[in-house]
Amino acid sequence: MYRTKIAGIGMYVPEKEVSNEWLTQYMDTTNEWIVERTGIETRRYADKHKETTSTLGAKAALKAIDDAGISKEDIDFIIFATLSPDYYFPGCGVLLQRELGITHGEAGALDIRNQCSGFLYGLSVADQFIKSGMYKNILLVGAEMHSMGLDFSTEGRNVSVIFGDGAGAVILQPTENENEGILTTKLHSDGTHAEELAMINPGSHGGYHLHEVDFGFPDEDLPGEIFVTQHMLDAGMMYPNMNGQLVFKNAVVKFPEVIMEALIEVGASPSDIDMLIPHQANLRISQFVQRKLGLRDDQVFNNIQKYGNTTAASVPIALCEALKEGKIKSGDLVCLAVFGSGFTWGSALIRW
Numbered sequence: 001m002y003r004t005k006i007a008g009i010g011m012y013v014p015e016k017e018v019s020n021e022w023l024t025q026y027m028d029t030t031n032e033w034i035v036e037r038t039g040i041e042t043r044r045y046a047d048k049h050k051e052t053t054s055t056l057g058a059k060a061a062l063k064a065i066d067d068a069g070i071s072k073e074d075i076d077f078i079i080f081a082t083l084s085p086d087y088y089f090p091g092c093g094v095l096l097q098r099e100l101g102i103t104h105g106e107a108g109a110l111d112i113r114n115q116c117s118g119f120l121y122g123l124s125v126a127d128q129f130i131k132s133g134m135y136k137n138i139l140l141v142g143a144e145m146h147s148m149g150l151d152f153s154t155e156g157r158n159v160s161v162i163f164g165d166g167a168g169a170v171i172l173q174p175t176e177n178e179n180e181g182i183l184t185t186k187l188h189s190d191g192t193h194a195e196e197l198a199m200i201n202p203g204s205h206g207g208y209h210l211h212e213v214d215f216g217f218p219d220e221d222l223p224g225e226i227f228v229t230q231h232m233l234d235a236g237m238m239y240p241n242m243n244g245q246l247v248f249k250n251a252v253v254k255f256p257e258v259i260m261e262a263l264i265e266v267g268a269s270p271s272d273i274d275m276l277i278p279h280q281a282n283l284r285i286s287q288f289v290q291r292k293l294g295l296r297d298d299q300v301f302n303n304i305q306k307y308g309n310t311t312a313a314s315v316p317i318a319l320c321e322a323l324k325e326g327k328i329k330s331g332d333l334v335c336l337a338v339f340g341s342g343f344t345w346g347s348a349l350i351r352w
């Protein structure tokens with residue numbers, strides 16, 4: 001059986017850099033509050049007239065394709081992870097395919113909706129396809145354009161200061177070299193707190209999960225007026241919401257747990273990790289995880305300071321920068337770990 005290796009990687013972040021100070025013109029917040037609670041100093045916002053989630057993804061994908069030394073036509077499967085798709089449907093996978101000009105119909109495209117865990121879920125799915133011998137060049141993309149859907153009023157400040165736009169992509173290939181590639185992936189989920197980090201409108205829920213909330217649904221049983229109501233729009237119910245403290249409390253337990261699960265499976269311990277790339281949710285969460293596992297600063301990579309939380313894009317962007325900065329060498333044990341909405345969480349161990 002083959003192992004799966006990351007044969008190429010690329011990232012793209014939009015040009016427009018947005019400081020914490022810039023946000024203060026729209027909401028009651030301060031640079032100090034944001035830096036102290038999240039570590040974020042700047043984030044990037046895409047050009048809403050020229051860019052979309054799938055075009056950001058395509059730019060990262062082209063770099064990954066180039067890095068792998070393959071041509072676009074070699075891609076035999078596409079996996080696209082995002083929570084901020086161009087369209088409700090179809091998914092970004094086919095839009096990216098069109099953007100890349102590989103619409104020959106031979107490569108399938110799969111969309112993943114696992115928010116901050118999306119890239120890792122995609123990696124695990126790709127790993128199974130490669131190991132089984134089904135595909136030889138899988139393009140996995142994580143991309144987000146959060147800036148199009150955030151509440152920039154003071155009411156939405158706990159969410160909107162955190163998120164940024166960007167994209168990361170990898171090319172996954174089989175390898176017969178036993179000393180490299182993905183050693184294991186671990187995926188978990190628990191829907192108990194599904195609405196505590198969520199964007200629930202528009203949706204088909206019809207108020208089912210949240211009876212006490214007035215969504216402004218009409219009394220008459222009219223089909224078609226339940227997905228989006230005028231009341232939802234007027235009341236600003238189209239934005240993501242987050243119970244920050246609950247997310248924090250769960251994240252700092254699940255991150256170390258799922259990292260340890262992977263390490264134990266391969267007979268390793270935290271001291272064997274050469275580089276941990278945690279999902280860039282919040283610098284405080286990463287620091288907590290680092291302390292809990294007893295890792296040195298040089299064993300953990302963070303770049304949330306520059307890009308904010310880019311959800312499905314955060315792990316490939318961080319991995320790409322860690323590589324560019326020479327922080328990962330051949331033979332290193334690299335650990336990826338994620339936690340996010342759902343809740344969903346997971347980890348991967350890769351021998352580089």
Ligand code: COA
Binds near residue numbers: 157245339341
């Ligand atoms: N600027 C200024 N004040 C803000 C603010 C902002 N951007 N956002 C919230 N506040 C205020 C709140 O309104 C609250 O005010 P009050 O005390 O007058 O009611 C106060 O700050 C504390 O709010 P709280 O939500 O308790 O803050 P916190 O210490 O939990 O920090 C988060 C908020 C969001 C930074 C923190 O909970 C967190 O990082 N959670 C995890 C989020 C995350 O990682 N999400 C992504 C998961 S993939």
